[in-house]
Amino acid sequence: MKSRLSHLHYDEMTKPQQLVLEDILKGPRKNLDGPFLAWIHSPELANHAQKLGAFCRYHTQLPLLLSELAILTTASLWKSQAEWQIHEPIALEAGLSPSVIEAIRLEQVPEFENEAQSLVYQLTKTLYETKRVNQGLYDQALAQFGESALVELVGILGYYALVAMTLNVFAVDRETGQPLPFIEP
Incomplete structure (x- = not known):
């Protein structure tokens, strides 16, 4: 991977x-x-x-498929190339439909297999676009996920927005040789 930042070699790093x-x-990422x-x-x-990322990615109450749906929707809305490239294969492996993934990438409304997926998508899009979630959508999400998992979903969205901003500002590139998922603005 490369970025706009200077490359750090271990022997040149500070102790922290x-x-x-x-x-x-040593953690679950290993890179x-x-x-x-x-x-x-x-x-x-x-x-x-x-530490926050490890919790959001590996330890929330949401099934991996729903977490990855939220992450891909975030990546699409931020046009975060590396975030999409990292999480698309994880979403596929978790069982998210390729047609849903492609619709999200193209900013089209996907046809979801169930209400939980639809609610994650609706809540994510609504929150990013309006900066709020209306009472009706909130009530539906609360009934579907419960308070604790709903709080965790919002945490996932916030964390992966931070990831997307970081990747975009510092032009982090995975150098895969594959076409980028989004047109660069």
Whole structure:
């Protein structure tokens, strides 16, 4: 991966950077892919963000398919190339329909298999576009997921918006050789 930021070599890192890097490499990610390539430049931010990210990605009450749906919708709305490239295969493996994934990428309303998927998508789009969630949609999401999982869903959205902004500002590129999922603005 490459970015606009200077490349850090382990032996040139500060002790806090080395400690955060070691912590990230020991965790479930095992690499500096995505925003960590940037965040390692601020080890305190990296430390807190990677812990929040580990929870949001691996430990919420939401099934992986719904988390990945929220992440891909976030990536699409932010036109975050690397975020999409990292999470599209995870979403497919989790069972999200290829037609749903493609519709999200193209900013079309997907045809969902069930109400839970539709609610995650609606809540995500509504929150990002209007900065609010109306009472009717809130009540539906609350009935579907419960308060705790709904709070976690909003946490996923906030965390992955931070990821998307980081990837976009610092031009993090996975250098896959594949076409980018979104046209660069």
